[in-house]
Amino acid sequence: MASVFQRTVVENFGLKLTSLLLAVGLWFVVARDPIAEVEMKVPIEFQRLPENMEIDSASFTQAQIRVRGPERVIHRLERSDVRAEINLADVRPGERTFDLTARQIHVPQDLEIIQIIPSQFQLSFDTRTTRTVEVRARVTGTFAGGMRVAQVIADPSTIIITGPRRRVEAVESATTDPVDVSGTMTRAWRMTQAYVPDPLIQVVHPTPIRVTVVMERAGEEK
Numbered sequence: 001m002a003s004v005f006q007r008t009v010v011e012n013f014g015l016k017l018t019s020l021l022l023a024v025g026l027w028f029v030v031a032r033d034p035i036a037e038v039e040m041k042v043p044i045e046f047q048r049l050p051e052n053m054e055i056d057s058a059s060f061t062q063a064q065i066r067v068r069g070p071e072r073v074i075h076r077l078e079r080s081d082v083r084a085e086i087n088l089a090d091v092r093p094g095e096r097t098f099d100l101t102a103r104q105i106h107v108p109q110d111l112e113i114i115q116i117i118p119s120q121f122q123l124s125f126d127t128r129t130t131r132t133v134e135v136r137a138r139v140t141g142t143f144a145g146g147m148r149v150a151q152v153i154a155d156p157s158t159i160i161i162t163g164p165r166r167r168v169e170a171v172e173s174a175t176t177d178p179v180d181v182s183g184t185m186t187r188a189w190r191m192t193q194a195y196v197p198d199p200l201i202q203v204v205h206p207t208p209i210r211v212t213v214v215m216e217r218a219g220e221e222k
Contacts, residue, residue, distance in 0.1 A: 034070075034071045035068060035069065035070065035071065036068070036069070036070070036071040036074040036075075037066060037067065037068045037074070037114065038066070038067060038074050038077060039064060039065070039066040039067075039115075040064075040065055040077075040079055040082060041062050041063070041064050041065075042062065042063055042065060042079060042082050042083065042084055043061070043062055043063075043084070044061045044062065044063050044084045044085075044086055044100070044121075045083060045084060045085045045086070046086055046088050047085055047086065047087055047088065047089075048087055048088055048089040049088040049089075049091070050088075050089070050091065051128075052127055052128055053088075053091060053093075053125055053126070053127060053128060054125065054126055054127070054128045054163055054164040054165075054200070055123055055124070055125060055164075055200070056123075056124040056125055056126040056164040056166065056167065056200065057122075057123045057124045058199060058200060061121055061123070063084040063100060063105075063116060063117070063118070064115075064116070064117040065082055065084070065105060065107075065113065065115070065116055066113075066114040066115040066116075067082070067107055067111045067112065067113055067114060068111065068112045068114050069110050069111035069112060070110055073108060073110050073111060074111075077108065077111070081107065081108050082105065082106070082107050083105070083106040084100065084104055084105050084106075085104055085106065086098055086100075086104060091125050092125065093125055093126050093127055094124070094125060095122055095123070095124050095125075096122065096123060096124075096125065097120055097121070097122045098120065098121055098122070098123065099119065099120055100116050100118060100119055100120065100121065101116065101119070102116070125164075126164035126165050126166050126167075127164075127165050128162060128163065128164065128165070129162070129163070129164075129165040129168050129169070130160060130161070130162040130168070130204065131160070131161055131162075131168050131169070131171070132158050132159070132160050132161075133158060133159060133160075133161055133171055133172070133173050133174050133196075134157065134158055134173045134174070135154040135156065135157055135158060135159055135173065135174050135175075135176065135194045135209055136154070136173045136174070136175055136176070137152050137154045137176045137179055137192075137209070137211040137213075138175060138176055138177070138178045138179060139152055139178075139179050139181060139211070139213055140178045140179065140180050140181075140182075141180045141181045141182035141183070141184070142182045142183070143181075143182070143183070143184070143215070144183065144185060146217050146218050147184075147185065147215050147216070147217060147218070148215070148216060148217075148218050149181075149213060149214070149215060150214045150215060150216035151212075151213075151214040152211065152212070152213055152214075153211070153212040153213075153214075154176065154194075154209055154210070154211055155209065155210045155211075155212070156207065156209065159174050159194050159203055159204070159206075159207075160203070160204040160205070161174070161196055161201050161202065161203055161204065162201070162202050162204050163198070163200050163201035163202060164200055164201075167198050167200055167201055168201060171196055171198070171201065174194040174195060174196050174203070175194065175195060175196075175197075176192045176193065176194050176195075176209055176211060177192045177193055177195075179192055179211045179213065181213045181215075184213060184215050185215060186214075186215055187212060187213060187214045187215060188212070188213050188215075189210055189211060189212040189213070190210075190211050190213075191208045191209070191210055191211075192208070192209050192211055193206070193208060193209060194206075194209045
């Protein structure tokens with residue numbers, strides 16, 4: 001019996017005592033760690049959108065997440081630690097409502113999700129299409145008396161745009177940034193960019209636009 005007691009208790013007694021004290025100390029730290037809450041806004045990540053589909057909603061979707069947990073974890077929490085993810089693999093053209101629950105929210109271990117706002121949100125979807133549209137230059141400036149703009153040439157004269165079909169088909173033309181040719185008497189050229197105001201439409205392979213402005217005296221034959 002004594003040998004059993006010696007093997008189980010006496011041997012390596014110092015090491016065992018140290019382990020016990022560490023375990024008790026850790027228990028006290030965890031048990032006394034106060035609970036805290038924090039609220040943060042995070043973007044909703046859209047995953048697995050089919051290649052031929054586009055999100056046809058202009059609003060930027062965010063989720064307001066409130067989490068609760070040990071204060072030590074809350075203090076180290078960063079926005080990037082909380083993610084809201086929505087799977088779009090099976091979407092079709094049209095409107096769709098999504099539930100946003102704790103299943104779609106990823107938080108660090110030991111944290112509990114208390115509130116999610118919104119609990120639902122709606123998105124519109126449309127098929128992706130590509131189209132070539134004309135570039136129209138915007139010319140501004142103060143001209144000498146009797147002078148007027150005779151011709152405006154954009155090079156390249158067209159760009160390719162892509163996006164949700166309904167929005168792309170509604171675009172009549174792309175526009176350049178304002179080109180100021182104040183004081184020009186014959187001709188001038190400027191490098192600028194072309195864009196489409198709709199934020200859901202992208203320019204394919206953006207390239208600088210060379211705008212040439214030709215002036216003439218008012219009343220001259222073209």
